[in-house]
Amino acid sequence: MSFDLVLFGGTGDLAWRKLLPALFQAFRHGTLPREGRIIGVGRDDLSHEQYRQLIQQRFEQVDLAKRPSPEEFSRFAELLQFQRMDLSRPEDYARLKDRLAQRNADQVVMYLATAPSLFTQACEQLKVAGLTTPSTRIVLEKPLGHDVASNREINETVRRAFSEQQIFRIDHYLGKPAVQNLFALRFGNSLFEPLWRRETIANIQVTIAEDLGVEKRGAFYDSTGALRDMVQNHALQLVCALAMEPPISADADAIRDEKLKVLRSLRPWTPELMAQHAIRGQYGPGTVGGEAVPGYRQEAGVSPESTTETFVALRTEVANWRWAGVPFYIRTGKRLAARDAHIVVNFRPAPHAIYNTPLGAANRLVIDLQPRDGLELHLLAQGQENRRHAHSLVPVHLDLDFDKRFGSERVGAYERLLLDVIDGRLNLFVRSDEQEAAWRWVEPLLDSWRGNENGLRAYAAGSWGPSAASAMIARDGFCWSEEQ
Numbered sequence: 001m002s003f004d005l006v007l008f009g010g011t012g013d014l015a016w017r018k019l020l021p022a023l024f025q026a027f028r029h030g031t032l033p034r035e036g037r038i039i040g041v042g043r044d045d046l047s048h049e050q051y052r053q054l055i056q057q058r059f060e061q062v063d064l065a066k067r068p069s070p071e072e073f074s075r076f077a078e079l080l081q082f083q084r085m086d087l088s089r090p091e092d093y094a095r096l097k098d099r100l101a102q103r104n105a106d107q108v109v110m111y112l113a114t115a116p117s118l119f120t121q122a123c124e125q126l127k128v129a130g131l132t133t134p135s136t137r138i139v140l141e142k143p144l145g146h147d148v149a150s151n152r153e154i155n156e157t158v159r160r161a162f163s164e165q166q167i168f169r170i171d172h173y174l175g176k177p178a179v180q181n182l183f184a185l186r187f188g189n190s191l192f193e194p195l196w197r198r199e200t201i202a203n204i205q206v207t208i209a210e211d212l213g214v215e216k217r218g219a220f221y222d223s224t225g226a227l228r229d230m231v232q233n234h235a236l237q238l239v240c241a242l243a244m245e246p247p248i249s250a251d252a253d254a255i256r257d258e259k260l261k262v263l264r265s266l267r268p269w270t271p272e273l274m275a276q277h278a279i280r281g282q283y284g285p286g287t288v289g290g291e292a293v294p295g296y297r298q299e300a301g302v303s304p305e306s307t308t309e310t311f312v313a314l315r316t317e318v319a320n321w322r323w324a325g326v327p328f329y330i331r332t333g334k335r336l337a338a339r340d341a342h343i344v345v346n347f348r349p350a351p352h353a354i355y356n357t358p359l360g361a362a363n364r365l366v367i368d369l370q371p372r373d374g375l376e377l378h379l380l381a382q383g384q385e386n387r388r389h390a391h392s393l394v395p396v397h398l399d400l401d402f403d404k405r406f407g408s409e410r411v412g413a414y415e416r417l418l419l420d421v422i423d424g425r426l427n428l429f430v431r432s433d434e435q436e437a438a439w440r441w442v443e444p445l446l447d448s449w450r451g452n453e454n455g456l457r458a459y460a461a462g463s464w465g466p467s468a469a470s471a472m473i474a475r476d477g478f479c480w481s482e483e484q
């Protein structure tokens with residue numbers, strides 16, 4: 001099978017940090033079809049050779065293990081071409097058409113790794129140019145829009161140009177090996193299913209903590225914020241994977257139907273719930289990894305009066321028979337104490353105590369997403385520490401490290417998703433109704449937070465966020481994982 005992958009935004013941050021390294025990994029692993037072209041698109045006048053050099057320079061910043069040797073790069077570079085094009089100029093699409101006609105590949109992938117404001121125009125012009133034939137797939141980066149209305153508008157335009165089977169809305173968290181293992185844990189094993197419900201589970205916590213700040217994306221981030229950047233998509237997709245019913249098959253729509261039900265069951269926000277269960281913060285100066293770092297308002301591209309949130313902690317519930325009354329806590333932020341994404345499923349304590357146990361001790365399943373990819377099952381056991389009191393239990397845990405078990409050279413998130421696009425597998429991509437339901441759920445928060453400094457809490461870079469996030473969960477009698 002031959003393919004052409006047109007990478008709109010081929011000179012941008014996402015392209016060189018994630019997409020091209022992922023394509024290189026697929027090339028290195030021999031999974032990328034050999035007969036293909038990766039056509040980077042941008043507005044500069046670059047020759048193919050200049051583009052290859054640019055990408056080679058950028059690859060110098062990629063992790064050593066994932067960096068190509070000069071010999072590997074020169075073989076990979078044979079796939080790379082450059083197309084000068086301004087997406088806002090209708091006449092430029094004809095030149096792209098000519099380039100694609102040179103090869104007439106079996107499969108054409110259009111990857112829109114540009115600002116979402118260009119998506120509608122790009123789709124309209126691709127249609128006008130006759131570049132939306134059934135052998136074409138379109139990939140849309142997140143966030144798709146900035147609220148319900150803009151998301152719907154983009155989706156409607158895209159659907160006028162492409163059928164739903166051709167549209168791949170990406171959420172790279174769904175491609176992470178740990179998230180695939182969450183699906184495997186729940187739907188490939190029977191062990192946890194009888195326990196996966198309100199009768200046994202006390203609460204579920206989803207944490208996506210980053211130690212990085214906004215890097216070079218200050219201007220983008222300042223108009224986006226953590227709620228749009230991480231919660232509307234990645235965090236809610238994790239909640240879906242945790243709370244959904246078993247799908248009737250592994251087909252894309254069977255999975256997406258179940259995720260949609262979760263999104264529609266999330267407790268809607270009221271002013272009272274927002275006041276108690278929605279915490280937002282913004283980092284100030286602090287120390288991360290032993291280095292002093294500036295506060296958010298001092299970052300390049302960020303307004304010195306910005307009210308954009310860089311931290312969010314939420315408490316919600318999934319209002320259905322399985323989950324009624326079980327709090328789901330979501331927490332994400334930039335410049336936190338560590339890069340650490342994990343899920344904690346806290347089980348209820350034993351209903352009747354016949355042992356002495358440490359205060360608050362109970363069973364817990366921890367799903368580590370990154371940097372470690374693994375599972376920990378926390379139990380209580382009879383230790384030998386106290387020889388005179390045989391009725392005292394101590395915490396112990398079973399630890400499964402997937403990197404050790406399967407090797408750290410496993411298929412990365414973007415590598416998996418890009419191969420799925422080329423092969424036409426939609427399972428790990430988001431349907432428009434899911435996306436709209438997620439926007440609908442976050443929109444009341446967006447509206448109440450817009451331009452409003454009230455309730456925006458400062459936290460020191462390098463901390464775990466505002467203390468209000470701990471107070472919120474403590475009111476339910478629980479605590480975040482690092483406090484357990």
Ligand SMILES: NC(=O)C1=CN([C@@H]2O[C@H](COP(=O)(O)OP(=O)(O)OC[C@H]3O[C@@H](n4cnc5c(N)ncnc54)[C@H](OP(=O)(O)O)[C@@H]3O)[C@@H](O)[C@H]2O)C=CC1
Nearest residue numbers: 009010011012013014042043086087113114115116141142
């Ligand atoms: N960077 C990241 O970590 C992530 C980014 N995303 C999403 O990916 C998308 C791209 O983000 P990012 O790479 O950071 O953005 P950048 O600003 O780094 O890159 C934007 C790209 O778009 C191109 N571009 C801009 N305007 C035009 C135009 N009129 N015609 C043709 N090309 C144009 C630029 O090319 P040039 O200027 O050379 O013409 C550049 O290649 C966004 O939707 C973002 O939300 C999603 C997840 C993570």
Ligand SMILES: O=C1O[C@H](COP(=O)(O)O)[C@@H](O)[C@H](O)[C@H]1O
Nearest residue numbers: 142172210212229230234341370
């Ligand atoms: O989508 C995004 O994700 C990254 C975090 O991704 P990860 O795979 O490194 O966890 C985040 O930094 C970025 O702001 C956001 O746009």
